[in-house]
Amino acid sequence: MATALAQQPNEGNTYTFSSQPRAVPNRRKYRDQFAQQNSDEVPHHGNLMYDRRVIRGNTYSQHVLPAVAQPDPVEIQRQQEMRRRAMARKRAREQLRPKSPEAVEGRKHIDIQTELYLEELADRIEEADVQCQTDDFLDRPPSPLFVPAKSGEDKETQILDNELFNFDIEVKPILEVLVGKTIEQSLLEVCGEEELANLRAQQRAFEELRNAELVEQQRLEEQDRRHREEKARRVQQQREVQEKERETANKIAARAFAQSYLADLVPSVFGTLAEHGYFYDPVERDVESGFLPWLVDAVNTDIDSSVRARALLDGLLREVIRDRHTAYRALETRIEQQRMAEEDRRAMVDPSAAAASETQSQPRDEDENDAMANLEATGAPGDAPDADADDSAAAKEAEDAGDADAEGEADGEGEADADGGDGEDEN
Amino acid sequence: SKMATSVISANLPPNIDPTKATMAYGNGALRRLNRELQDTENMLTRQKAVKALCDYLHDHEHVAAAIHEGIVVSLKSLLRDTDVTCRQLSTMCFYVISQHSVGREAILDTGTIEPLSALFEDAEDICRRNAHMAIEMLSEVPFGADGIVQAALVPKLIEKVKSEHDEIKEYILDTLHFCLIVNTQDALKAHGMEVFTSLLASNLATIRAKAARDIMDLSVPLDGKDKAVEVGTVPALIGLLGDNASAVRANAAGALSFIAVTTQGKYTALNADCVNPLLPLVNDPNSEVRVNALKVVTCLAEAPEGRKILTGHVEQIRQLESDEITNVRKHAEIAVRVITWRP
Numbered sequence: 001m002a003t004a005l006a007q008q009p010n011e012g013n014t015y016t017f018s019s020q021p022r023a024v025p026n027r028r029k030y031r032d033q034f035a036q037q038n039s040d041e042v043p044h045h046g047n048l049m050y051d052r053r054v055i056r057g058n059t060y061s062q063h064v065l066p067a068v069a070q071p072d073p074v075e076i077q078r079q080q081e082m083r084r085r086a087m088a089r090k091r092a093r094e095q096l097r098p099k100s101p102e103a104v105e106g107r108k109h110i111d112i113q114t115e116l117y118l119e120e121l122a123d124r125i126e127e128a129d130v131q132c133q134t135d136d137f138l139d140r141p142p143s144p145l146f147v148p149a150k151s152g153e154d155k156e157t158q159i160l161d162n163e164l165f166n167f168d169i170e171v172k173p174i175l176e177v178l179v180g181k182t183i184e185q186s187l188l189e190v191c192g193e194e195e196l197a198n199l200r201a202q203q204r205a206f207e208e209l210r211n212a213e214l215v216e217q218q219r220l221e222e223q224d225r226r227h228r229e230e231k232a233r234r235v236q237q238q239r240e241v242q243e244k245e246r247e248t249a250n251k252i253a254a255r256a257f258a259q260s261y262l263a264d265l266v267p268s269v270f271g272t273l274a275e276h277g278y279f280y281d282p283v284e285r286d287v288e289s290g291f292l293p294w295l296v297d298a299v300n301t302d303i304d305s306s307v308r309a310r311a312l313l314d315g316l317l318r319e320v321i322r323d324r325h326t327a328y329r330a331l332e333t334r335i336e337q338q339r340m341a342e343e344d345r346r347a348m349v350d351p352s353a354a355a356a357s358e359t360q361s362q363p364r365d366e367d368e369n370d371a372m373a374n375l376e377a378t379g380a381p382g383d384a385p386d387a388d389a390d391d392s393a394a395a396k397e398a399e400d401a402g403d404a405d406a407e408g409e410a411d412g413e414g415e416a417d418a419d420g421g422d423g424e425d426e427n
Numbered sequence: 428s429k430m431a432t433s434v435i436s437a438n439l440p441p442n443i444d445p446t447k448a449t450m451a452y453g454n455g456a457l458r459r460l461n462r463e464l465q466d467t468e469n470m471l472t473r474q475k476a477v478k479a480l481c482d483y484l485h486d487h488e489h490v491a492a493a494i495h496e497g498i499v500v501s502l503k504s505l506l507r508d509t510d511v512t513c514r515q516l517s518t519m520c521f522y523v524i525s526q527h528s529v530g531r532e533a534i535l536d537t538g539t540i541e542p543l544s545a546l547f548e549d550a551e552d553i554c555r556r557n558a559h560m561a562i563e564m565l566s567e568v569p570f571g572a573d574g575i576v577q578a579a580l581v582p583k584l585i586e587k588v589k590s591e592h593d594e595i596k597e598y599i600l601d602t603l604h605f606c607l608i609v610n611t612q613d614a615l616k617a618h619g620m621e622v623f624t625s626l627l628a629s630n631l632a633t634i635r636a637k638a639a640r641d642i643m644d645l646s647v648p649l650d651g652k653d654k655a656v657e658v659g660t661v662p663a664l665i666g667l668l669g670d671n672a673s674a675v676r677a678n679a680a681g682a683l684s685f686i687a688v689t690t691q692g693k694y695t696a697l698n699a700d701c702v703n704p705l706l707p708l709v710n711d712p713n714s715e716v717r718v719n720a721l722k723v724v725t726c727l728a729e730a731p732e733g734r735k736i737l738t739g740h741v742e743q744i745r746q747l748e749s750d751e752i753t754n755v756r757k758h759a760e761i762a763v764r765v766i767t768w769r770p
Contacts, residue, residue, distance in 0.1 A: 188487070208715045209754055211681050214647065215722040216761065218688040223729060226690075 024051070447482070448475035456483065457496045464501040470510050477505065477516040484523045494533045499524065506542040511551050518546060518557035525564035531571050540565070540578045547587055555591070559598040566605040575602070576610045582617035589622055593631055600626075600637035607644035611651055619645055620654045627663045632672035639667060639678035646685035655686045661695045668704035673713040680708060680719035687726035696727060702736050709743060714752045721747070721758040728765040737766050 023045050048054060103109050113119060273279060439445065451459040460483070463476035480498065483489050493499075498520075505517040521543065524530035534540065546558040562580070565571040575581070581603070588599045607614055623645065626638035642660060645651045655661065660682070667679035683701065686692040701723070708720035724744065727733035737744075744766070747759035 185486070189485075192487075204715070208677075208718060211643065211684075212718045212722055212754060212758055215681075215684040215688065215726065216758070218647075218685065219722075219726050219729065222688045222690075226729075 024053075444478075446475060446478055448472070448479040450479055450483065454492075457489075457493055457498065461496055461498055461501055464498070464505060470513070473505065473508070474510065474512050474516070477502075477513055477520065481516050481520050481523070484520055487527065490524060490527050491529050494524070494529055499530075499533045499537050499539065503537060503539045503542055506539075506546060511554070514546065514549065515551060515553045515557065518543070518554055518561060521561040522557050522564065525561045528568070531565050531568055534561075534565060535571065535574045540574055540580070544578065544580050544583065547583065552592065552595075556595050556598070559587075559591075559595050559602070563598045563602040563605075566602045569609065572605045572609045576606050576613065579613070581606050581610070581613040581619075585614060585617045585619050585622050588626070593629075593634060596626075597631075597633055597637060600634065600641055603641050604637065604644055607641060611645055611648050614645060615648075615650055615654060620651065620658050620660060624655075624658055624660045624663055627660075627667060632670070632675055635667060635670065636672060636674035636678050639664065639675060639682050643678055643682035643685055646682055649689070652686050652689045652692055655682075656689075656691050656695050661686060661692070661701075662699045665696070665699050665701050665704060668701075668708060673711070673716055676708060676711065677713060677715040677719055680705070680716060680723055684719055684722035684726055687723055690730070693727055693730045693733060696723075697730065697733055697736075701727065702733075702740075706740055706743065709747060714755055717747065717750070717752075717755050718758055721755070721762045725758070725762040725765050728762065734766055734768075741766050 025045055100109075113121075270279075448460065448463055450456040460476050460480050463472050464480070466472045466476075480493070480502075484493060502517045502520055505513050506521075508514055508517070521534070521539070525534055534543075540562070543558050543561060546554055549555050549558070562575065566575050584599050584603055584606075588596055588603070591599065603614065603619075607619075620642070623638045623642045627635055627642075629635050629638065642655065642664070646655050664679045664683050664686075667675055668683075670676050670679070683696060687696050687701075705720055705723055708716050709724070711717050711720065721744070724737060728737050741763060744759055744762050748756055748763065750756050750759065
């Protein structure tokens with residue numbers, strides 16, 4: 001029923017609708033379908049402004065249908081109240097509105113028209129139905145060439161070739177730059193390569209020289225080394241030969257010397273050995289080493305024993321002599337006393353016999369004194385006075401002769417002892 | 428009419444390479460390229476940036492500015508990129524950078540030798556070739572060769588020489604030549620002598636010449652000389668004495684001259700009949716060939732047998748004493764002196 005808007009065939013069509021927008025048609029006053037079908041192409045479009053279905057005004061306080069179909073009695077009452085109050089308010093406002101003063105008596109206020117042309121005021125609005133319909137949308141025809149109206153004078157001008165712009169002249173600087181740059185760049189590169197080639201050639205020349213010199217140097221080194229080695233070898237050889245010669249000379253000399261040295265080696269060796277007693281007669285050795293020491297030991301033992309015996313004997317003798325000495329001394333004193341007494345008696349009787357007995361008894365007394373003194377000396381070595389006496393006696397005799405005399409005295413003592421002993425034995 | 432119209436065309440202007448990044452003006456160009464190089468998400472950006480950089484660096488002044496900007500570090504990380512074009516273009520950039528001294532210093536300072544050498548194993552020929560070219564450029568200066576030797580690349584390079592294409596072999600042989608001047612031990616340990624000897628039989632004259640030159644470098648220390656005699660390099664070199672290319676003859680003679688310094692080398696050469704091919708070389712048009720031939724003669728004349736053989740040819744050598752090149756004259760005199768020496 002709604003005609004789709006003809007599609008604009010332009011390329012810039014960027015918007016498509018899923019449902020083309022269309023104006024909402026007015027509601028049919030009459031439901032007669034058959035009568036309206038013919039005029040279906042010309043629907044009645046209502047005015048949007050007077051369409052009751054369009055909500056106008058503030059939408060924030062719209063009437064919302066009550067949720068419940070049945071109106072709430074309280075709500076109904078309240079609404080009635082509000083309506084009554086609104087009516088009351090309106091009446092009050094009406095009353096308060098300042099009105100123009102009442103008409104004077106006999107006159108009446110009437111609304112009249114004061115325009116030039118009177119107008120019939122009626123409720124009925126004159127209506128007329130007018131229809132209009134645009135044609136089907138066609139392609140927009142190309143806009144006609146706008147040819148403004150001619151005004152002013154006709155003038156013409158023409159730029160011929162080569163008047164404004166001479167290509168050949170203009171292009172020259174550009175070409176120069178282009179060609180110049182290219183050539184410069186290529187020159188640089190070629191110069192670079194040439195320089196490189198020169199460098200390489202120089203390098204080769206240098207390497208040539210260097211290699212030759214290096215070979216020469218190595219060859220000379222090698223030569224030098226060979227010569228040196230050869231020299232060293234020869235020197236070594238020479239040294240070896242000399243060494244050998246010297247060694248041989250040394251050997252010969254050593255051999256001669258050794259021979260001469262060893263010539264009388266054997267006899268001297270034997271002699272020395274014999275000297276040192278390495279060659280010995282076993283019997284003699286045995287006798288010397290075995291028998292003789294034994295002999296000597298035995299002799300020593302014997303002598304020791306005899307010495308011991310003698311000492312013992314001496315001791316014995318000493319004891320005896322000491323005892324005897326004391327006894328004799330006592331006896332002597334008694335004898336002396338007796339003699340004295342006798343002499344006294346004799347003196348009284350015979351003086352010459354006393355002198356003779358005195359001389360006889362004097363050497364015997366001297367001998368006895370000596371013997372006693374000696375015995376006491378030897379018997380009591382710790383006896384100081386007797387030792388002094390002996391020492392003085394010994395000193396006297398020692399002054400006469402040295403050790404021999406002392407020995408002699410010792411022998412004399414021994415002999416005196418022996419004599420004493422013999423004397424005793426005799427006694 | 429020839430007047431220009433004001434229609435804006437939908438096509439790009441001609442002569443613009445869509446595979447290159449647009450360059451910002453002036454100083455900003457490098458900064459922007461550097462930023463784009465570090466863009467890890469978008470591979471296309473990186474590719475275009477590297478391509479633009481490659482062309483930009485051909486100007487010498489730009490190289491210094493680029494290094495100052497720190498492009499080398501960004502390029503270094505690009506060497507491990509998964510995309511082939513990125514790797515290839517970054518190696519080419521490194522080749523251009525290594526042609527300049529500041530570039531070489533920058534390469535050494537940032538430690539780029541390691542990643543570059545990792546690219547020796549790359550599947551793509553171009554990447555490998557560019558990497559080798561860059562390393563070769565780097566090795567031509569002493570501190571560059573030092574850096575390469577310290578990174579223990581010499582054994583790796585010798586491995587590669589056996590298996591690579593001829594074109595790349597030449598670069599590797601050049602690199603090895605400069606590295607051998609610095610250090611020969613690594614190469615000797617990695618069986619360099621055997622590899623070079625096998626290369627002497629190559630088809631290409633340049634490879635033969637370079638291999639002979641590398642053998643010469645390797646024979647400078649004593650171990651090298653002994654190794655050469657051991658491996659049988661001497662007969663191969665004597666074979667090359669009659670080669671057509673003068674560079675090959677010169678280098679072969681040079682190598683022989685070093686080997687013949689030791690007694691063992693001398694007798695090996697004499698036994699392999701070295702003198703006969705050598706004599707024509709004494710009159711060779713190339714001065715280097717003459718000098719090297721004279722050196723071999725001198726070394727051989729140290730040995731009594733050699734002296735005996737060469738005494739017959741003294742006159743030929745004496746003629747060279749009036750040669751135009753000073754070097755030749757000097758060595759001719761030395762040779763004559765050695766030949767005519769009596770113990």
